[in-house]
Amino acid sequence: MSSATLAGLVGAALVGLGLYGVIADPQPLRKILAFNLIGSGVFLVFGIVARKGAAAGLSADPVPQAMVITGIVVAFAASALAVALTLRLFEETGRATLRPDAGTKPPDDGADAE
Amino acid sequence: MSVLQALDVGLAFLVFAVAAWTVFAPGPFAATVGYVVYGLLLSLVWIRLFAVDVALTEAAIGSGVTGVLLIGAAARLRGAETTPAEEALTGLTRLFAAGLCLLVAAALAAVVLLLPDQGPTLAPQSMERLPETGLGNPVTAVLIAFRSFDTMLEKVVLVLGVVGVWSLAADRYWGGAPGEARAERPEPTLAFFAQVLAPIGILVGVHVFWVGADEPGGAFQGGAILAAMWMIVMMARLTEAPQASAFWLRLALIAGPAVFLAAGVAGAVVAGGFFAYPPGLAKPLILFIETFMTFTIAVTLPMLVAGPPRREPRR
Amino acid sequence: MSLALDLFSIAAISAGVFFFLAGTVGLLRFPDALSRLHALTKADNLGLGLIVLGLLPRAESLLAALMLVAIWALVQLAGATAAQLIGRAVRRKGPAI
Numbered sequence: 001m002s003s004a005t006l007a008g009l010v011g012a013a014l015v016g017l018g019l020y021g022v023i024a025d026p027q028p029l030r031k032i033l034a035f036n037l038i039g040s041g042v043f044l045v046f047g048i049v050a051r052k053g054a055a056a057g058l059s060a061d062p063v064p065q066a067m068v069i070t071g072i073v074v075a076f077a078a079s080a081l082a083v084a085l086t087l088r089l090f091e092e093t094g095r096a097t098l099r100p101d102a103g104t105k106p107p108d109d110g111a112d113a114e
Numbered sequence: 115m116s117v118l119q120a121l122d123v124g125l126a127f128l129v130f131a132v133a134a135w136t137v138f139a140p141g142p143f144a145a146t147v148g149y150v151v152y153g154l155l156l157s158l159v160w161i162r163l164f165a166v167d168v169a170l171t172e173a174a175i176g177s178g179v180t181g182v183l184l185i186g187a188a189a190r191l192r193g194a195e196t197t198p199a200e201e202a203l204t205g206l207t208r209l210f211a212a213g214l215c216l217l218v219a220a221a222l223a224a225v226v227l228l229l230p231d232q233g234p235t236l237a238p239q240s241m242e243r244l245p246e247t248g249l250g251n252p253v254t255a256v257l258i259a260f261r262s263f264d265t266m267l268e269k270v271v272l273v274l275g276v277v278g279v280w281s282l283a284a285d286r287y288w289g290g291a292p293g294e295a296r297a298e299r300p301e302p303t304l305a306f307f308a309q310v311l312a313p314i315g316i317l318v319g320v321h322v323f324w325v326g327a328d329e330p331g332g333a334f335q336g337g338a339i340l341a342a343m344w345m346i347v348m349m350a351r352l353t354e355a356p357q358a359s360a361f362w363l364r365l366a367l368i369a370g371p372a373v374f375l376a377a378g379v380a381g382a383v384v385a386g387g388f389f390a391y392p393p394g395l396a397k398p399l400i401l402f403i404e405t406f407m408t409f410t411i412a413v414t415l416p417m418l419v420a421g422p423p424r425r426e427p428r429r
Numbered sequence: 430m431s432l433a434l435d436l437f438s439i440a441a442i443s444a445g446v447f448f449f450l451a452g453t454v455g456l457l458r459f460p461d462a463l464s465r466l467h468a469l470t471k472a473d474n475l476g477l478g479l480i481v482l483g484l485l486p487r488a489e490s491l492l493a494a495l496m497l498v499a500i501w502a503l504v505q506l507a508g509a510t511a512a513q514l515i516g517r518a519v520r521r522k523g524p525a526i
Contacts, residue, residue: 003122003162008226010126010159014133016219021137023211029142029191033149033184037133040156040176041222047163048226053235058252059164063236066256069171069334070268073411076175076183077275080418083187084279087421096191303517307510314503 004051011044028086028096032079039075043068122162129155142191146184153177166330167253170322174338175415182345183419248397250328257332258400262389266378269371269407272414276367280358283422289359290427292420297351308350315343323408327397333404337411345416355420357427363413370410374403434486441483448476462519470512474505 014037021034046064053061090096132152139145153176160169240252240260249255257265283290323336347353356363377399378389385392391399455468481501488494 003119005226006122006126007159007163008229009223010129012219012222012226013130015222016215017130017133017137019218020212020215023215024208025137027142029184029187030137030145033136033145036149036176036180037136037152040153040172043168044156044159045222045226047160047165047168048229049233050165051163052229052231052233053237054164055232055235055237058237058241061233061235061237062240062252062256063261065165065168065253066261067264068165068168069253069257070264072168072171072176073334074268074271076180076415077272077418079180080183081275081278083183084282084421087187087190088282090191301514303510303513307506310506311503 004048007044007051008048011041011048014038014041014044017041026097028089028098029083031098032082032086035082036075036079039071043071046071125155125158125162129159143185143188146181146188149184150177150181153181167251167332167335170330170335171338174335174342178342179338179345179415179419186419246393246396247391247400249400251326251330251332253330254326254332254400254404257334258404259391259396262374262378265407266371266374266389269374269410272411272418273367273371276414276417279418279422281422283358283424286426287423288427289357290423290425291355291357292417292423292425293348293355294351295425296354300351304350305352308347308352312343312347315339315346319343319408319412323404326404327401333407334411337408338415340408340412341415344412345419348416348420355416358423359427363417366413367410367417370407373406377403438483438486441479445476445479445483448472448479452476463516466512466515470508474508477501477504 018034018037018039018041021037022031025031025034046068047060050060050062050064050068053064055061086096129152132148132155136145136148136152139148154173157169157173157177160166160172237252240256243260244250244252244255247255247259249259319336319339321336322331322339323333324331326332326336348355377391381390381392382388449472452468452472455472456465459465459468478501481497484497485494488497
């Protein structure tokens with residue numbers, strides 16, 4: 001088995017692992033981590049597509065590589081927004097849970113009241 | 115099995131094991147540290163796939179800057195770690211979820227195994243047109259010339275990300291500064307580290323950006339290193355984050371996509387196509403665009419990590 | 430001459446790997462945070478130093494060799510700072526971490 005196929009298989013396993021984390025872990029921060037695992041698994045599968053497109057003296061097709069670079073940066077922006085939402089939820093309610101019926105605490109001293 | 119193959123298999127197991135740790139680790143902090151290690155290992159995998167540009171981006175942004183963001187969040191969420199038992203999935207649901215995820219992974223693995231040895235590729239076309247751009251690194255050429263529209267929109271996503279994060283500020287903090295205030299007496303060790311590292315890091319960042327035209331590197335990787343330098347100086351509390359309402363900051367945030375878009379529109383007028391570069395002028399134009407993009411990335415990433423404004427604006 | 434250089438590279442890199450291994454074992458086996466830090470920083474810096482030393486004869490140019498040395502110096506700086514910060518945190522909050 002070539003190292004590219006091996007990397008692709010790792011990518012497939014990472015997608016499965018991350019998906020399980022997103023579904024099974026109740027904490028938002030852990031869900032963000034798991035979501036990033038899915039993302040990097042997909043990037044790896046893209047990486048093997050690039051590697052299989054080796055031609056014209058290049059060892060990998062540059063187009064999928066460029067798209068992965070773009071993807072990594074966009075994934076970071078999405079993570080940053082998700083983290084900011086989680087932290088704001090924690091500030092508002094004193095809890096970081098996605099359960100809709102979770103109780104809310106009153107805002108601190110009314111200072112944050114809109 | 116050759117030594118290199120054995121190393122590949124070992125690396126694959128290591129990546130998978132550390133990824134499993136980030137999912138199953140006992141606490142969020144341990145999981146986050148695991149994720150940073152995972153990102154660094156992943157960049158080694160990218161090197162084995164002969165994608166050095168991606169490896170650099172993964173190490174700098176996927177592992178480094180994301181790591182700072184997540185570790186900071188894990189530290190601030192420390193009080194919320196305990197999870198009520200009723201939130202966890204029950205045994206049977208958990209098993210069902212695991213089965214489904216296994217199915218998805220198996221389907222993807224089958225696709226990977228069924229891929230033809232020589233897939234469809236755009237590499238010959240990229241190499242054929244590479245001389246026209248004046249660049250030596252085909253990945254940079256794809257990013258800034260062949261698929262420039264994608265890259266420009268991706269910069270817009272970064273700006274929208276900052277807008278989204280800032281929008282989460284409480285009303286009275288709107289327009290204020292995020293992060294910690296500048297300290298009168300900063301932590302001496304960290305301050306020393308920041309003072310020594312920042313000049314070297316800025317040099318390395320500019321170098322990585324500059325060699326990106328011909329070798330692995332470029333605007334993303336160099337910009338991320340510059341961003342890290344600003345972040346470490348802010349972390350040492352030698353300086354503080356600018357106010358969100360600062361005019362120069364807003365100008366810096368949109369400089370990259372704005373210059374890119376202007377060049378694209380100018381191409382429609384001068385070179386006969388949206389995002390077409392006039393022949394002969396391609397390389398200087400690409401470097402000009404990349405300079406502004408590097409600058410915007412270096413400003414955007416720290417703003418995304420710093421989070422929404424947390425102090426009242428000074429008038 | 431090239432054989433001697435190769436042997437030197439192999440010897441230095443092997444010694445470096447040994448220090449990395451020792452440092453990792455120390456990190457996993459030592460009982461408290463401070464001794465784990467001791468194992469990590471001492472062994473890792475020496476290990477990386479030896480690996481860089483072994484790679485120097487294989488560098489393509491003087492610039493590449495200087496870059497290798499710069500990497501080692503930067504890791505020294507970062508490692509020392511991180512160890513100092515962790516050590517201070519341990520002293521402030523007690524060795525329970």
